Amino acid sequence: MLDVTLRIARFTPKPEKASRRRGGSPFAKKSPFGDSGASSRPGRVRGKRWTQEYRVSVHANDSVLDCLLMIKREQDPSLAFRYSCGHGMCGSDAVAINGTPTLLCTAKVRDWVKPDSPDFTANEGFRPTGQPVDDDAQALDLDALEPGTGLVIDLAALPGFPTQRDLIADVDPMLDQIRRLRPYLEASGELKTTDDGKIDAFEYLQSPEQLARYELLSNCIACGVCEGSCPVYAGGEAFVGPAAMITVSRFLNDSRDSIADDRLDSLMGSDGASACQSVRACSMHCPKGIDVGEELWQTIQKVDAARKARQTADA
Ligand code: SF4
Ligand code: FES
Structure with missing residues (x-):
């Protein structure tokens, strides 16, 4: 067993004044007074911020989510965090662990624990394109630690988004961006028919x-x-963001989709492909192993080619 201190950046929002609480039900899909709240959403919610430490005895193979559930059950029911599947499938529990965005449920204690010393620096580093994510590369050698070394894990809400409470970030700006980019298949609608004109198969074969x-x-x-992870995204006003661009890329690469031109158009604005600075921090910890930076680069090239083709046609 390991004795680990979880150092958690906590946040309690200030209660909203009645005069500002005018968006209808927070559970309503669409407010009767306007949009889902995106335009009226404050950039930074005011409230109380502090760091709180919790000590837990856990196995090295436990997940950081296991530690939080133990704290919530046994020490502090007021601690807020979000999760659902617990198995890296739903994507609802992204936070910053030791400053790095990742999922709580797939993060093992042994990979993220660090000595409680200001001199310790994790070996993060950038990986070259094409190499798989290697979270073990930054893991501490627990057997080599001096007895009595204090171990900590720092936790904070996902950066780049407004914090709602404790470890819960408001990811609606990202979901709004994805929604705007039509995250569904737009097939031509031409289905295979029999000789007498009847529909033969309701499938688009691939x-x-x-x-x-x-x-x-x-x-x-x-x-x-x-x-x-993206230093350009930070709130999504200057850049649609890597997740939204991955959505576009997914359908651009789908042979059944018939609106490639519209999809490329949607990334031609100043907040689209040209806003990406190719930092490639987005590739480092994608839980699905997508080399996000490389995919964005491929999409940027498609957008540039489409823009040039249009300029030539207009000339
Ligand atoms: S591309 Fe990877 S890191 Fe980005 S939203 Fe999708 S699953 Fe998460
Ligand atoms: S709880 Fe679903 S991905 Fe972690």
């Missing part, structure tokens, strides 16, 4: 090679880890 072009991208769970 070869295994065509499927392979977008299959990995379709695994994106909109967790926001890539957005939280």
Whole structure:
């Protein structure tokens, strides 16, 4: 067993004044007074911020989510965090662990624990394109630690988004961006018919090679880890963000989709492909193994080619 201190950046929002509480039910899909709240959403919610420490005895293979559930059950029921599946499938539990955006449920204590010393620096580093994510590369050698070394894990809400409470970030700006980019298949509608004109198959057939072009991208769970890592995204006003661009890329690579021109158009604005600075921090911790930076680069090239083709046609 390991004795670990979880150092959690906590936040309690200030109660909203009645005069500002005018958006209808927070559970309503659309407010009767306007949009879902995106335009009226304050950039930074005011409230009380502090750091709170909790000590837990856990196994090295426990997840950080296990630690939080133990704290909530046994020490402090007021601690707020979000999760659902517990298995890296739903994407609802992205936070910053030791400053790095990742999922609580897939983060093992052994990979994230660090000595409680200001001199300790994790070996983060950037990986070259094409190499898989190696979270073990930054893991501490627990057997080599001096007895009595204090171990900590720092936790904070996902960066780049407004914090709602404790470890819960408001990811609605990202979901709004994805929604705007039509995250669904727009097929031509031409189905295979029999000789007498009847519909023969309600399927849009694809070869295994065509499927392979977008299959990995379709695994994106909109967790926001890539957005939280992106130094340009930060709130999404200047850049649609990597998750939204991955959505576009997924359908651009799908042979059944028939609106590639519209999809490329949607990334031609100043907050689209040209806003990406190719930092590639978005690639580092995608839980689905998508090389987000490389995919964005491929999409940027498609957008540039489409823009040039249009300029030539107009000249
Ligand atoms: S691309 Fe990866 S990191 Fe980004 S939202 Fe999708 S699953 Fe999460
Ligand atoms: S709880 Fe669903 S991805 Fe972590």
